[in-house]
Amino acid sequence: MRIYLAGPDVFLPDATAMAAAKKKICDRHGAVGVFPTDPVEDAAADAAATRFLEISLRNEAHIRGCDGLIANLTPFRGPSADAGTIYELGLMRGLGRPIAGYTNDARDFAARTREILGASARETAAGWTDGEGxxxxxxxxxxxxxxxxxxxxxxxxxxxxxxxxTLRWSDLQGFEACVVALMRGSATGY
Amino acid sequence: MRIYLAGPDVFLPDATAMAAAKKKICDRHGAVGVFPTDPVEDAAADAAATRFLEISLRNEAHIRGCDGLIANLTPFRGPSADAGTIYELGLMRGLGRPIAGYTNDARDFAARTREILGASARETAAGWTDGEGxxxxxxxxxxxxxxxxxxxxxxxxxxxxxxxxTLRWSDLQGFEACVVALMRGSATGY
Known part of the structure; x- marks a missing residue:
């Protein structure tokens, strides 16, 4: 099973080490991890992958070539996960293949959003709203x-x-649980 | 052409009025707009759409039943668009159908992200990073x-x-340009 490794991990200063660590975990469970920045087969296309459209096309090609996807959904610069990761999760869902996700921040989405909004969040009779209503x-x-x-x-x-x-961008226990879940699903034919 | 109207518009205090305004624009261009909160055919399923999974399933069903999607990608509570909208955009891309998007904030993504990060953003030899590197x-x-x-x-x-x-959540000129683009593509068979 080829698993696409979606996440803001590509933005880490040690992204290469993170890619290697995730692939090692996949390998231990009998899966092949595919990191977004992995080269594609087509060397010419790979050489061109320096501009946004080429990177986007390479990542989409990787996703279409994988059997499943694991998304690092740890909140990224706001209450929600990284935008690119969410897009990729939706794309794989649209392709009808297995998806899984993990977050290293277990707080409830509503509570986390209120915390980020701070004083601009307001409680009304109909529930909480932001400063723009x-x-x-x-x-x-x-x-x-x-x-x-x-x-x-x-x-x-x-x-x-x-x-x-301090451990939010490095801990991989949640990731490993996703690999196990995808491989179990793969073995039982889900 | 049935067009799914993705966006954080569902969170607006006047979401019903926004749904009507968008549908009216679609109608004027010969399209049918489908708003996320529209009821589904199955009345029982519709009645149950009060919990998160039922809402999610209803929205996915709407997307699968549409021929295209227009996403309101105006930045929402952070540097990126609304998480649910991005997921839906990816889903429609995975289904291989036409997508379009609009934003009422034309600032560059990098500049906007730096502005939101504030003093924690740092310029390094390798480019800008956030406070976590x-x-x-x-x-x-x-x-x-x-x-x-x-x-x-x-x-x-x-x-x-x-x-x-003040006009960010109400102006629909960008939306209308998307309707025109999708309908033109539809007419020319893209």
Whole structure:
């Protein structure tokens, strides 16, 4: 099983080490991990992957060539996961293949959003809103309900672990739980 | 052509009025707009759409039943678009159908991210990073490159207009440009 490793890990200063660590875990469970920055077969296309469209096309090609996807959905520069990672999760859902996600911040999405909004968040009779009057989701999810719901509907797992900020971008226990879940699903034919 | 109307518009205090306004524009151009909160055919399923999974399943069903999607990608509570909207955009891309997006904030993604990060953003020899050392994308895109790239690769448009904050959640000129683009593509068979 080839698994696409989606996440803001590509932005880490030690992204290469993170790619190697994730691939090692995949290998230990009999899977092949594919990191977004991995070269594609076509060397010419690979050489051109310096501009945004080429990078986007390479990542989409990797996703279409994989059998499943694991998304690092740890909140990134706001209440939700990284935008590119969410897009990739949706893309794999649209392709109808297994998806799984993990977050190293287990706080409830509504509580986390209120915390980030700070004093601009207001409680009204109809629930919480932001400073512009737009309402806050409050369903006990880890992120926007389309993310929690999409993973659940696909039969996947969304593993949430509460880690201190210093370990948020390095701990891979949640990731490994996703590999195990995808491989178990693969073995039982889900 | 049935067009799914993705966006954080569902969180607006006047979401019903926004749904009506968008549908009216679609109608004027010969399209049928489908708003996320529209009821589904199955009345029982509709009645149950109060919990997160039911809402998610209803929205996914709407997307699968549409011929195209227009996403309101105006930045939402952070540097990127709304998480649910991005997921839906990716899902429609995975289904291989036309997508388009608009934003009422035309600032460059990198500049906007730096502004939100404030003093924690740092310029290094290798480019800008956030306070945790994770790098910032800087490709002149409107959002994460997977979003700009995905829309472009699908042959769609990403319309960016710079509007004052007071008009950011109400102006529909960018939306209308997306309807025109999808209908033109539909007429020419793209």
């Amino acid at each position: 737009l309402s806050l989701e409050d369903f006990g999810c880890h992120d926007n309900l389309m993310i929690d719901g999409g993973i659940l509907a696909a039969g996947g797992v969304f593993v949430a672990r509460d880690l201190p900020p | 994770l790098s910032l994308e800087d490709f002149g895109c409107h959002d994460n490159l997977m979003i700009d790239g995905g829309i472009l690769a699908a042959g769609g448009v990403f319309v960016a207009r710079d509007l004052p904050p």
